[in-house]
Amino acid sequence: MKKAVLISTLSLAFSAGAASAQGVTLTFACDSVGSGYDQCKTGADAWAKKTGNTVRVLQVPKETGDRLALYQQQLGAKSKDVDVYMIDVVWPGLISQHLADLSKSIPKAELDAHFPAIVKNNTINGKLVGVPWFTDAGVLYYRTDLMEKYGYKSAPKTWAELETMAKKIQDGERKDNPRFVGFVFQGKNYEGLTCDALEWVASFGGGSIVDANGNVTINNPKTVAALKTVQGWIGTIAPQAVTTYAEEEARNVFQGGNAAFMRNWPYAYAAGQDEKSPIRGKIGVAALPAGPGGKPAATLGGWQLAVNNYSAHPKEAADLVRYLTGREEQKRRAIEASYNPTIASLYKDQDVLKAVPFFGSLYDVFVNAVARPATATKSKYNQVSNAFASGVYGVLTKKQTPEAAAASIQAQITRIKGRGF
Incomplete structure (x- = not known):
């Protein structure tokens, strides 16, 4: 896809949550596959309502290669246009120099609840560049x-x-x-x-x-x-x-x-x-x-949430990431849209297993996926x-x-x- 076409695919859609006069506006480059956009917007709106901020959710290219090309273009230019990016499990090593270190933004107890292998994957030279959001396996x-x-x-x-x-x-x-x-x-x-x-x-x-x-x-x-x-x-x-x-x-x-x-x-x-x-x-x-x-x-597939190192609102962006990758939001997304959690305890949660029974029967497939x-x-x-x-x-x-x-x-x-x- 040509550069101009890639840029044109970023049609902005504003979330419905109203912000207070003191709130900031964050831009979130999220998902476009299946119900991905709607799920992103639901979670972002909930955080916005809770915090008094506003989140603009971007409509991004569906294919991962097109997304990566666009994000590399933006990050390479040190653009502040996007605050939070949803990144593929194979991208941390490619774009880590442009992403903020989130190790101090997420309490250790919360980070330890995620699959350790994915946290390790997202840690580049001691820097946590992405927090696990959902994992995938074919x-x-x-x-x-x-x-x-x-x-x-x-x-x-x-x-x-x-x-x-x-x-x-x-x-x-x-x-x-x-x-x-x-x-x-x-x-x-x-x-x-x-x-x-x-x-x-x-x-x-x-x-x-x-x-x-x-x-x-x-x-x-x-x-x-x-x-x-x-x-x-x-x-x-x-x-x-x-x-x-x-x-x-x-x-x-x-x-x-x-x-x-x-x-x-x-x-x-x-x-x-x-x-x-x-x-x-x-x-x-x-x-x-x-x-x-x-x-x-x-x-092994899966996606993480990362904060743009050039964001004008890094504190709020990190808080949005913490909220979206937390247990309750991952549980909601698992039940409503069958996204695989990265928090191990959710694979034993009865509400999740009722909604998506194969999360239990295929647990070994997910944790032993081929990278x-x-x-x-x-x-x-x-x-x-x-x-x-x-x-x-x-x-x-x-x-x-x-x-x-x-x-x-x-x-x-x-x-x-x-x-x-």
Whole structure:
């Protein structure tokens, strides 16, 4: 997306909370995926009402790469326009120099309630640049009614089982609905494809692209086997158009009643259970399948809240972050919109488990998710991710063989490493 277009997407929407004459106005670059904007606004409005301040919530680009480009542009210019940013779990190392240290703004007892690994991820050179807000891991969605209709009693445990089930359900449903497909996921060439493809590779035992020591490991037989399997889905159980799908495109197909299975993040559950959803009450959630001899793998996602180091109101901005990342607000968001809390105790909260039952059954999936190699590749992560996603995209679009793609990705990332991770 061009710079001018990116900037134009930031249409401001003012929160409804009225501020007192003494209050300050904060600008919050939050979320645009699913119900993300509305949820951000609800939380920000509650803080504004409590404190007598005002919060402007920005409408930001949906795709993470577009958001990052915009934020880097703003922060690089030391702009004060945005006070609080919602940042991806892989961004702290990329933009930490522009973010305020929040270690003294959040009481230790509150910080200790969050998953320690995420707090560690957000701590760069001893500086806490982001407070965990919600975590994510890829999960498998499936139609419980169609599973029963076609004689299946449980979700697929392997990718081979998923293929078989998806094909049978697809063939049966197409008799009445020609648009019906077996499986949808994030196949567009962007960060979401990096997440999906890492799950495929890791579930086959092919590693995590770059290991913890910085060794480039992607070109191996198990990676090739994973890519061959996925390439075989295109045009069979997955539509050709899946190579244009991000999260929302996949969700719209599944939630519209036109797919048997979907890979997505937990936020899609609440949307699918909305009272206006055609598949309300017909959604199952399970761990993603495993490859031959491998085990299920879910890519770690999630978002943090950070304060712009150039903010004119750092104290108030930090207080907004503290409120939004606190236990009660995380609980509200979990119940209303199925956002995974970063506070461990909420996974045993009965109100949360009633609203989102799979938070309990898939707890191990969330806490043992596979991290993208952002720590090992440091400031070069974006280049590494782009090389990986582009290579996998070539496989999905059948412009490259799995063998050639794995070798090409290995060579590109090795060159990036040569310039220094």
